[in-house]
Amino acid sequence: MGAFLDKPKMEKHNAQGQGNGLRYGLSSMQGWRVEMEDAHTAVIGLPSGLDGWSFFAVYDGHAGSQVAKYCCEHLLDHITSNQDFRGADGPPSVESVKNGIRTGFLQIDEHMRVISEKKHGADRSGSTAVGVMISPQHTYFINCGDSRGLLCRNRKVHFFTQDHKPSNPLEKERIQNAGGSVMIQRVNGSLAVSRALGDFDYKCVHGKGPTEQLVSPEPEVCEIERSEDDDQFIILACDGIWDVMGNEELCDFVRSRLEVTDDLERVCNEIVDTCLYKGSRDNMSVILICFPNAPKVLPEAVKREAELDKYLESRVEEIIKKQGEGVPDLVHVMRTLATESIPNLPPGGELASKRSVIEAVYNRLNPYRNDDTDSASTDDMW
Numbered sequence: 001m002g003a004f005l006d007k008p009k010m011e012k013h014n015a016q017g018q019g020n021g022l023r024y025g026l027s028s029m030q031g032w033r034v035e036m037e038d039a040h041t042a043v044i045g046l047p048s049g050l051d052g053w054s055f056f057a058v059y060d061g062h063a064g065s066q067v068a069k070y071c072c073e074h075l076l077d078h079i080t081s082n083q084d085f086r087g088a089d090g091p092p093s094v095e096s097v098k099n100g101i102r103t104g105f106l107q108i109d110e111h112m113r114v115i116s117e118k119k120h121g122a123d124r125s126g127s128t129a130v131g132v133m134i135s136p137q138h139t140y141f142i143n144c145g146d147s148r149g150l151l152c153r154n155r156k157v158h159f160f161t162q163d164h165k166p167s168n169p170l171e172k173e174r175i176q177n178a179g180g181s182v183m184i185q186r187v188n189g190s191l192a193v194s195r196a197l198g199d200f201d202y203k204c205v206h207g208k209g210p211t212e213q214l215v216s217p218e219p220e221v222c223e224i225e226r227s228e229d230d231d232q233f234i235i236l237a238c239d240g241i242w243d244v245m246g247n248e249e250l251c252d253f254v255r256s257r258l259e260v261t262d263d264l265e266r267v268c269n270e271i272v273d274t275c276l277y278k279g280s281r282d283n284m285s286v287i288l289i290c291f292p293n294a295p296k297v298l299p300e301a302v303k304r305e306a307e308l309d310k311y312l313e314s315r316v317e318e319i320i321k322k323q324g325e326g327v328p329d330l331v332h333v334m335r336t337l338a339t340e341s342i343p344n345l346p347p348g349g350e351l352a353s354k355r356s357v358i359e360a361v362y363n364r365l366n367p368y369r370n371d372d373t374d375s376a377s378t379d380d381m382w
Contacts, residue, residue: 004032008276014265019044020054021292022134025264028285029272031240037061038238038285039072041131047080050091050135057131058285060147060238062191064125067198070112071127078111079104079133094138098221101133101142106210109197109217116200126191126199129219130161130236132289139226139234144219145193147238150247154230155255157247162220163239164195171195178205180214187214195219233258234289237271240282244275245348253348254288259301264288270353277352308344312337312354313361320365327366330359 009030016025022044030036039059046053055076061068079085085092085100092100116123128145141149143161150160164171166182171194175187180202183189187202195216202215211218235250245253253274257267272284319333337358338351346353 003034004281005034008032009036010273010276012269012272014269015042016265017042017044020052020134020136022054023264023290023294024056024287025266025268026285026287027265027268027272029276029283031272031276031284032281033283035065036283037065037068037125037127038283039065039068039127040285040287041072041076042287043076046076046133048086050080052136054134055131056134056234056236056287056289057129057142058147058236058238058287059127059129059197060145060240060283060285061125061127062193062196063199064123066123067112067125068127071108071129071197074111075104075108075129078108082107091135094223097133097135097138097140098223101140101221102219105129105144105197105217105219109203109210112198113200113203123198124201126193126196126215128164128193128196128238130238132234132236134226134289137226139224139231141222141224142219144195144197144217146242147236148242148247149234149236150251151224151234152232152251152255153227155232157251159222159224160247161222163242164193164220166192166194168194174212174216175214178208178212178214191215228291229293231291232294233291235286236289237286238282238284240280240284241271241275241286243282244278244280249348251348253346253353255295256301256346256348258290258295259298260305262297264290270349273356274349274353277355304344308342308354309357311342312357315340315342316358316361317365320362330362333362334358 013028024042026040028038041057043055045051059068059071079101082100082103084103087096128147130147130149131142133140141161146163148161151158166187167185172182175182180188186192197217199215203213205213257270268286268288271286275284316333319336320327
């Protein structure tokens with residue numbers, strides 16, 4: 001079985017909330033992986049008098065879930081309680097927020113190292129982190145690793161974080177300066193990210209500081225002034241999402257979903273399901289944060305969606321009837337539909353985003369199906 005299950009685990013963890021003029025929803029799913037190693041944080045209203053501030057983050061663990069879990073519970077406190085963040089009296093300045101976030105990352109990394117050394121044998125797990133801290137005036141994007149965040153402004157991708165991959169020139173230079181190498185686009189041929197929390201096996205080069213190691217815990221922090229009129233939504237997601245959907249694709253898909261439902265959990269569930277059907281083999285987690293000017297439900301979009309679902313149901317019926325003797329398997333049905341020009345499929349999601357609709361009518365028309373051959377396999381769907 002290796003690192004993958006025989007069937008994907010499609011049960012989802014969901015949450016949603018609102019405050020400070022924001023609404024958010026999130027979804028996480030284990031998928032094909034043997035373990036669920038992702039974690040997340042969503043906090044409306046920060047301590048120390050920052051009631052109008054909010055913080056959201058996704059942590060993508062690897063080689064275990066310990067670091068991701070610890071960060072989801074403690075990273076925010078390390079950021080907001082350090083002196084660099086607090087600065088002088090009054091609300092923190094842009095520079096003190098950026099310095100405080102960086103200090104918080106370095107502090108929690110060192111803290112976890114000490115904890116793991118006190119236990120018998122160091123913890124070998126690590127985690128990327130992507131997050132946003134949203135103040136009344138600014139949005140601070142925080143990235144360490146290859147999870148990604150993006151801002152949709154005025155119906156387009158306005159900003160996205162840069163993935164920290166070992167093959168990036170500056171990352172590669174640091175790795176080589178620390179005595180390491182980049183092989184098959186991995187640190188020493190093994191780790192696929194060049195920045196992460198944890199991963200202490202890659203942080204023990206003597207004479208080098210914490211940000212000069214083979215793997216660095218230092219986040220990149222970018223502040224963007226908020227635009228009340230134009231800011232629409234933020235997406236934070238682990239690489240299990242980005243492996244199969246590009247920035248513009250996901251932005252377009254989310255925008256189209258927000259025009260048919262205001263249920264943010266449902267939108268997030270559609271994202272992870274669509275990415276599973278597009279071939280993602282990883283754990284998947286996504287947080288969707290909507291500003292007041294996010295797309296609203298449009299009656300014409302709802303009508304188009306209903307017509308599309310009805311059309312797909314009728315086509316599935318036709319394909320099954322055309323077979324004559326016996327019932328074609330679901331793979332045959334999906335492949336047949338994939339060759340057709342179907343109008344009004346959701347942009348970015350395309351036919352994969354309608355897999356559940358197609359599967360539901362297929363199962364209704366084929367009640368004696370063999371469960372092992374339909375919903376489990378997505379590898380050979382296209």
